[in-house]
Structures are given as C-alpha cells and as structure tokens.
Amino acid sequence: xxxxxxxxxxxxxxxxxxxxxxxxxxxxxxxxxxxxxxxxxxxxxxxxxxxxxxxxxxxxxxxxxxxxxxxxxxxxxxxxxxxxxxxxxxxxxxxxxxxxxxxxxxxxxxxxxxxxxxxxxxxxxxxxxxxxxxxxxxxxxxxxxxxxxxxxxxxxxxxxxxxxxxxxxxxxxxxxxxxxxxxxxxxxxxxxxxxxxxxxxxxxxxxxxxxxxxxxxxxxxxxxxxxxxxxxxxxxxxxxxxxxxxxxxxxxxxxxxxxxxxxxxxxxx
Numbered sequence: 490x491x492x493x494x495x496x497x498x499x500x501x502x503x504x505x506x507x508x509x510x511x512x513x514x515x516x517x518x519x520x521x522x523x524x525x526x527x528x529x530x531x532x533x534x535x536x537x538x539x540x541x542x543x544x545x546x547x548x549x550x551x552x553x554x555x556x557x558x559x560x561x562x563x564x565x566x567x568x569x570x571x572x573x574x575x576x577x578x579x580x581x582x583x584x585x586x587x588x589x590x591x592x593x594x595x596x597x598x599x600x601x602x603x604x605x606x607x608x609x610x611x612x613x614x615x616x617x618x619x620x621x622x623x624x625x626x627x628x629x630x631x632x633x634x635x636x637x638x639x640x641x642x643x644x645x646x647x648x649x650x651x652x653x654x655x656x657x658x659x660x661x662x663x664x665x666x667x668x669x670x671x672x673x674x675x676x677x678x679x680x681x682x683x684x685x686x687x688x689x690x691x692x693x694x695x696x697x698x699x700x701x702x703x704x705x706x707x708x709x710x711x712x713x714x715x716x717x718x719x720x721x722x723x724x725x726x727x728x729x730x731x732x733x734x735x736x737x738x739x740x741x742x743x744x745x746x747x748x749x750x751x752x753x754x755x756x757x758x
Contacts, residue, residue, distance in 0.1 A: 532593050631659040
C-alpha cells in the first residue's frame with residue numbers, strides 16, 4: 490500500500506466525489522460508488538467487477554473483508570488505498586460508513602438478459618424519482634423473491650449512491666433492467682406475463698385478483714402516477730384502499746403491500 494492519501498485535492502478523491510455527485514460522470518466512467526462493509530461484501534460476492542477500495546484505518550475494523558479484498562489484488566495493480574480520517578469524512582455520505590468506500594464497474598441491465606422462473610413475479614417502476622424509493626423497492630423485491638425489477642424511463646440513476654445505500658446491498662443480488670415503457674410492455678406481453686397496473690381510477694382492490702400465475706406489478710411516480718400507455722395495455726387495473734384523507738402512498742410502501750399479497754397467495758397450497 491502506498492502512502493496515505495491526506496489531500497482533499499488528490500485526483501482519486503476528486504474522482505470519487507465526481508462519481509458520488511454526478512450521474513453523467515458515473516455513466517462516462519462506467520463506475521459507481523459503494524460504501525459500507527455489508528454493501529462492499531455484497532458487491533464482491535455477487536460478482537460485480539471492482540476498481541478501487543479506500544480504507545480509513547481509524548474506522549475500518551473488518552479483517553475478514555480486508556482479506557477478501559486482498560485476494561482480489563495482483564502484482565500489477567494496486568486496488569487498496571488508505572485515506573486519512575479527515576479525507577474519508579469529507580467523501581463519506583453515510584454517518585455509519587464503517588471506514589470503507591469502493592468503486593465498482595456498472596452493469597448494462599438489459600431487459601433481454603433477465604432470467605425468469607416458470608411463473609415469474611416482476612416489479613415495474615415507471616419514472617421513479619427518488620433514489621430512496623428505488624432502493625426500498627429493491628429490498629422488497631429481494632425479500633419477496635421477485636424475479637426482477639424493471640425500471641422504465643427513470644428520473645434517477647440506478648447507481649446513485651443513495652439507491653445503493655437504501656437497498657442495503659440488494660441492488661447487487663436483484664435482477665434489474667432499465668428500459669422505456671413501450672419496450673417493457675412489449676417484453677412483458679411476449680413472455681405471457683399478466684400486467685397489473687396500480688391506478689387511482691381502478692375500481693377493484695388488489696387483493697381481489699389472482700397473482701399465482703406470471704404477474705407484473707406496475708407502479709408509477711408519486712407525482713404523476715402511470716402513463717396512459719400502461720392503462721391502455723394493462724390486463725387489470727388495481728388499487729389499494731385509502732381510508733383517510735390522502736389519496737396515495739409512498740411508491741415503495743405501495744409496492745410492498747401489493748407484492749406481499751402475491752407472496753401470500755403463492756404460499757397458500
């Protein structure tokens with residue numbers, strides 16, 4: 490390991506800051522940032538290709554992870570860099586970051602690469618705006634055993650650091666595809682997957698439908714809901730009962746409610 494990075498203007502630190510804050514820079518470099526022991530472990534274990542690891546010795550205590558990283562090293566390229574506490578705290582976006590930040594290569598996330606079970610459950614998000622919501626839906630997808638998450642016309646980069654953080658590593662284990670609404674609809678129909686679109690104008694509650702066969706649960710943005718394309722192509726429009734004064738829920742909450750009804754139905758013999 491070379492000498493400790495102590496300068497805020499070090500080129501590697503500048504690059505890290507750029508990757509954290511700028512989605513266009515992430516796409517240009519084909520890299521994204523992962524912070525925290527659990528998340529870095531998940532990225533390595535799921536086969537994401539690493540670039541660099543930055544460790545703050547004043548904070549980082551996980552010997553098992555360091556051994557795992559050192560097994561990735563070769564004699565030609567240094568991949569572990571030590572940074573001072575001051576520099577580390579200037580780049581960390583989490584309070585309990587555990588002293589490790591890493592960069593990994595992004596994946597292409599094409600819809601045609603998705604692998605499905607016999608009766609798949611797919612979660613579709615259209616024009617998702619908030620990274621925390623996307624990350625939370627990825628956690629729901631993982632917990633429910635969903636086959637994949639399709640993100641249509643996203644307004645947030647799926648490799649935004651806050652998506653990675655809020656998914657608690659699930660982004661690395663979950664199949665994700667990024668596409669547009671028209672191509673998502675075409676693909677779902679080609680696979681014989683029934684489209685259930687959540688919509689305020691729907692008249693039937695979600696729990697009145699049979700989700701035991703191949704199903705796609707489609708959620709729109711909190712601001713605008715789903716586009717007309719989904720209404721025109723959905724097999725069913727579904728809704729969640731709203732008994733108070735508000736007419737909608739956070740999209741990640743809505744997704745969890747409907748998706749775990751799918752899980753409940755499929756667990757009943």
